[in-house]
Amino acid sequence: MQVKCICLTWLARADLSNLNSGEGSGNLTELKTYDRGRKPYVSGQATRTALFETMARSHPEHFKCTAELPCADVENCWGCDLRGYLATEEGVGGDRRWSPLKVSPGMGQIPAEIVTDLLTRASVVQKEGKESKDNRIAHVQLTENIYKFSLVIDTANVGRVQVPKIEGKGNKQRFAGWDTAVDISPEQRIERINAVLDAVFNLSGFAKQARASASMAPEVILISLQPTYNQRGIKALELNAEGEVNLQKLQSMIEEHKAMGCDVLFGHTPGVVANDQQLVELLEKQNIEIMPVYAAFNKAKNMLAAGV
Ligand SMILES: [Zn+2]
Structure with missing residues (x-):
């Protein structure tokens, strides 16, 4: 199959984490929440940033600029x-580009109590040659949850730029199809897509993680x-308040994917969702192999390479 798109949906548990919290009033750091404040979420922007930071850590030589000053x-x-x-100067690829990666926010799935924790930050401050102690108290809202993320990779447009071809002059101008301005080789494209998949597998790099030490790497993934x-x-892998996967929705997604000629892979860690047994049974009935998460990623990479 010529793979035009890779869609990843995953669940990750976070223990009392405080990922991507907004700045609240005073020293209170508030979690971002939805569903009338009952569920936490990690913004799509924070998730994107974490994804690119994870990728850049493994491949610094391929990241030639910063997001603020794009080359x-x-x-x-x-x-x-x-x-x-969105660049100020026009490069080979034009002055703007839509990302071929669509990243969702990380949505906490379970309504949960939000705990306020008290942290003391003690530091020694140097001021005009004198040392003084600076004790600060910070309240940090923490919560435990299972987050659902998704990423859609527009694989055909990785390393590819098309620009409109305009013929004629003045009011006789007309659109005459597309010119390909940039098109990397299939091998380079696979290398980049593999790096994206690796970054999802290793996903870390959230701003608050230095303190909270939580990973958003997939534990259950489709x-x-x-x-x-x-x-x-x-939409697959939605959980209810008890932490059970919505099996009906998952089944209809899988059936639709198969009918559309997609290959569906499933990576699993036992004990993340409450209805594990039924989940496994559903996948077996659908003839979908249940693999450890790393094996699902490896298989996706092999299938991608075979499709070229
Ligand atoms: Zn650049």
């Missing part, structure tokens, strides 16, 4: 290619390799 070199800079940009670009799979 617009889609052919050589993974940052500009995958992040997209990966679909698709011959058509769409974002239809991202």
Whole structure:
């Protein structure tokens, strides 16, 4: 199959974490919440940033600029290619680019009590040659939850830029199709997509993680390799208040994916969702192999390489 799209939806547990909290009033750091304040979430922006930081840590040589000052070199800079940009100067790839990666916010799935924790930050401050102690108290809202994330990779547009071809002059101008301005080789494209998949597998790099030490790397994941670009799979793996996967929704997603000619892979860690037994039974009935998470990623990479 020529893979046009890879859709990943995953669950990650976070213990009393405080990922991507907004700045509240005074010393209170508030969690971002939805569903009338009962569930926490991690913004899509924070998730994207974490994803690119994780990727850049493994491949610093391919990130040629910062997001604030894009170099617009889609052919050589993974940052500009995958992040997209709005540049002040026109590069080979034009002055703007939409990211081929669509990242969802991380949505806490379970209504949970939000705990306020008290942290004391003691530091020694040097001021005009004198040392003084600075004790600060910070309240940090913490919560435990299972987060659902999704990422859709528009694989055909990784390392590829198309620009409109305009013919004629003045009011005789007309659109004459698309010119390909940048098109990296299939091998380079696979290398970049593999780096994205590795970054999801290793996902870390959230701003607050230095203190909270939580990983958003997948523990349960559904990966679909698709011959058509769409974002239809991202609703799979929704949990109810008891932490059970919505099996009906999952079954209809899997059946739809198969009918559309997608390959569906499932990576599993036991004990993350409450209805594990029924989940496993459903997948077996659907003839979907249940693999450890790393094996599902490896298989996705092998299938991607075989499709070229
Ligand atoms: Zn760049």
